[in-house]
Amino acid sequence: MAQAVSTSITRRSVVAALAATAAPIAVLAAADQAHAQTKQTTTPEKSLYERLGGVFAIAAVVDHFSDAVVKNPIVGQKSENPQLREWHTKNLERLPGLKFMRTLWVCEVSGGPFKFTATKPGTTPLGLEEAHRDLLISPAEFDEVAAELGRTLDFLKVPKPETAEVLAAFAAHKEEVTAGYVAKRG
Numbered sequence: 234m235a236q237a238v239s240t241s242i243t244r245r246s247v248v249a250a251l252a253a254t255a256a257p258i259a260v261l262a263a264a265d266q267a268h269a270q271t272k273q274t275t276t277p278e279k280s281l282y283e284r285l286g287g288v289f290a291i292a293a294v295v296d297h298f299s300d301a302v303v304k305n306p307i308v309g310q311k312s313e314n315p316q317l318r319e320w321h322t323k324n325l326e327r328l329p330g331l332k333f334m335r336t337l338w339v340c341e342v343s344g345g346p347f348k349f350t351a352t353k354p355g356t357t358p359l360g361l362e363e364a365h366r367d368l369l370i371s372p373a374e375f376d377e378v379a380a381e382l383g384r385t386l387d388f389l390k391v392p393k394p395e396t397a398e399v400l401a402a403f404a405a406h407k408e409e410v411t412a413g414y415v416a417k418r419g
Contacts, residue, residue, distance in 0.1 A: 281344055281399070281402075282340060282343040282344040284394075285391065288336065288340055291336055291340055294386065295335045295336045298381065299335065301384065301385055302321075302381055303321045303325070305381055307374065308377050310322050312374070314369060314371070314374060316367060317368055343399070343402070361406050362410070366412060366416075368413065369417055370413065370414055371414045372414070375411050379400060379403055379404060382399070382403055383400055386399060
């Protein structure tokens with residue numbers, strides 16, 4: 234005699250089936266979340282160079298900044314500092330090369346693949362004191378150049394965190410750049 238098979242579905246059998254199906258999904262989800270957290274903690278943060286957009290974006294900043302410095306009334310062509318005034322009026326044929334050197338410098342200090350080599354090596358790795366010594370740049374003039382850099386970064390809509398890092402990297406070299414002024418005023 235054939236036995237009757239019950240095909241009725243009870244609430245208990247549905248819950249049991251759902252639980253059996255959900256358990257592997259929950260385990261997979263937890264594993265996926267753990268993998269994502271591990272990946273997040275092991276993925277290195279992008280360098281400032283990368284966050285700025287690389288060499289082409291840095292060159293655009295340097296180009297705008299360099300032109301703005303030439304026109305700046307405190308440190309440019311109308312500066313009260315005779316050395317800065319002379320450089321910005323009588324040496325402008327050197328400006329394209331200076332832009333190139335500044336671009337290399339920013340690329341290197343921001344973690345990029347380019348190497349800056351000072352044209353006048355000094356006691357520091359970047360040699361900034363010798364390149365600026367004869368310009369007799371005062372601390373106040375340095376601060377104005379930093380302010381001009383900040384205005385350029387704002388103009389080009391560089392995000393605030395990157396702007397802060399660029400300005401901090403720039404400020405870190407104040408002592409080198411003003412060394413000639415400080416030595417002369419002694």
